[in-house]
Amino acid sequence: MYALNFRGPQLFAGDLLALLNGLIRAASYLVTVRLERIANACDVAGLLNARRARRTAGEQLFRAARREGHRRGRGGGLFGCFHYLAELT
Numbered sequence: 857m858y859a860l861n862f863r864g865p866q867l868f869a870g871d872l873l874a875l876l877n878g879l880i881r882a883a884s885y886l887v888t889v890r891l892e893r894i895a896n897a898c899d900v901a902g903l904l905n906a907r908r909a910r911r912t913a914g915e916q917l918f919r920a921a922r923r924e925g926h927r928r929g930r931g932g933g934l935f936g937c938f939h940y941l942a943e944l945t
Contacts, residue, residue, distance in 0.1 A: 895904060 899905075
């Protein structure tokens with residue numbers, strides 16, 4: 857007689873984690889939407905918009921630096937991640 861191994865919990869563990877992750881994201885979105893609405897209503901001086909603009913400007917600079925690094929054709933190598941430190945010397 858053969859013993860049958862049932863691996864049901866192992867099969868559905870990833871799906872269960874994805875479902876729980878989605879539910880947690882939905883709940884956190886519902887909470888933060890209300891807080892964002894209150895914060896935007898209380899923002900008299902426009903500081904929140906200025907912070908958002910600075911953050912997006914910084915992200916654009918990092919993207920441009922990444923593109924510029926790829927255009928130069930740097931090989932990388934073992935210590936390739938330190939190529940921006942060359943400007944300090």
